[in-house]
Amino acid sequence: MAAARRKRLAVWKFASCDGCQLSLLDCEDELLALAEQVEIARFLEASRATISGPYDLSLVEGSITTARDAELIREVRRVSRALVTIGACATAGGIQALRNFKDVREFASIVYATPAYIATLATSTPIAAHVPVDFELRGCPINKRQLLEVITAFINGRRPDTPGHAVCIECKQRGTICVMVARGVPCLGPITHAGCGAICPSFARGCYGCYGPADALNIESLGQAWLRAGVPRGDVMRVLRSFNAGAEPFSKAALDYEDDQS
Amino acid sequence: MLPGETAIVAAAALSDLLHEISRLGYTLVGPTVRDGAIVYREIHSAEDLPAGWTDVQQPGSYRLARRADSALFGFAVGPHSWKQFLHQPAVTLWHAQLADQGAVTFAAEPPERKRLALIGVRSCELYAIATQDKVLIGATYSDPHYAARRAGLFVVAVNCTVAGGTCFCVSMKTGPKVETGYDLALTELIDDARHELFIEAGSERGAEVLERVPRRPADGRAREAAEKAVRATAEMMGRQLETEGLRELLYANLENSRWDEVATRCLACANCTMVCPTCFCTTIEDHTDLGARRAERVQRWDSCFTTDFSHLNAGSVRSSIKSRYRQWLTHKLASWIDQFGTSGCVGCGRCITWCPVGIDLTEEAAAIRRTDLRSQTGREA
Known part of the structure; x- marks a missing residue:
């Protein structure tokens, strides 16, 4: 050895x-x-x-x-x-x-x-x-x-343990209260890849999507929920166009929410 | 006092009762307000309970609200379930050590011998614990960590005196009245004239604890008041689910187009399975240290909504959200019955409230019933 x-x-x-x-x-x-x-x-x-x-x-x-x-x-x-x-x-x-x-x-x-x-x-x-x-x-x-x-x-020579599921699972594992459901705060957690340990929701903030798209996601449905909560279309586009703007699921979905200022 | 006997305890004396329980060596876990919700966590006295608080629940929405009185249990179930404590989110199962001579030794992680007293367990939750017992404490295979925590429990149950907007225990025949599986069962009686607890001992331990607190005998009127409060709750159910023939309905509708429709809304985020008090699925992951001298195996909550969950060597078996939602709902409401003899759903409504986009399984099941493929093809239902 x-x-x-x-x-x-x-x-x-x-x-x-x-x-x-x-x-x-x-x-x-x-x-x-x-x-x-x-x-x-x-x-x-x-x-x-x-x-x-x-x-x-x-x-x-x-x-x-x-x-x-x-x-x-x-x-x-x-x-x-x-x-x-x-x-x-x-x-x-x-x-x-x-x-x-x-x-x-x-x-x-x-x-x-x-x-x-x-x-x-x-x-x-x-x-x-x-x-x-x-x-x-x-x-x-x-x-x-x-x-x-x-x-x-x-x-x-082994497989890393870095799960690709949504941040929501990290929130639930640590017992954090869902900020979308309990506070009406728009959160990218349901479409964002886990890994950070769900830091922002533990401070009552929505997830910013720093880890990019989760393995399985439905951006369209989350986008609709944000619009129902009163978030302007252009803001949905802008949150998808941040650190992971170039990730394909985000870049494709962002096109659906473009507004006059984009 | 003996099991089955009842007494009236002033609400102000609940702290005495809790103190007696903790004196027996139990850690108290109960409802308390934190971060905009009523959650379950360690409590130290009745002071920590959500006095005067209630919750307003709808699909995808939960808000705390003030009650007009100072009721201690005047709310429905919240985001946490007792699963957090019994079937914990992460458990180390074993570790292995590599010695200099090349020998590897394995050691199982001993179960934590923590004795918990669960304060404020609802009827649906007792059913949920019984449901997980069937899965995790089997005749052939048993989860030693779950079994140890389960064996050490002291249960103070509460009869629900309010129903939440997403509750449907009446449909599932799991509540609101507590029937079995408790050491003490409380019914809170509150109006302008009184604030009392009607308490029933369900075990010898429970009876012994009750004996040590100031109390008076419960008369027939008190029992009637307690039963009336629970009957009123049964009339307040926020939701209902038609269970007649539900298993056969779902099995016959695996190709119903409703699954495509719900898949457009489902985020596949797994929140419903995380908050469900009966969902028990876990994954296991192995880790090594940098020098590859020590390894450990950890069990973590997993969900049938992740793609990794059904990942075999060529990929995920259920690659679409549609197939995963269908798997979850048909397992919960149909194949669970084949597997474990009961429905996997206790009607607590958590999956409805805590779905960020408010998908309602009672509505999904009703929609499938409305569009039953058997009636559309003209065959007998």
């Missing part, structure tokens, strides 16, 4: 806020144990020292928004035995996928003093649109407990 080579872990960043990588550094209590089991060979957020590949497990944060990204991700795939995307950007294109519904040149002309310096693609796309992905971990940001579960599962 002792002679077994530690598996090599690499962390990569594309278009993202770094929050998901930070979840790895957030594993303060478990980080030393993790470093004993895996060789953290490339993790620029933590250290400039890198060890060249190949890597047993690559964690990829961020979406593909430039031609250079599109090249680099192929290289990452080439040097990685397993490639796991972490977070909404890498899995669904992130908040920056809002450009997919508009003209990115118009955005650039408003945001940057010299838009000519900006070389960017017209779309923000998930990693799986470019290379085969072994597993996608949801969340904006990801949950550190789930991240450890996924890393542990991959280094031990």
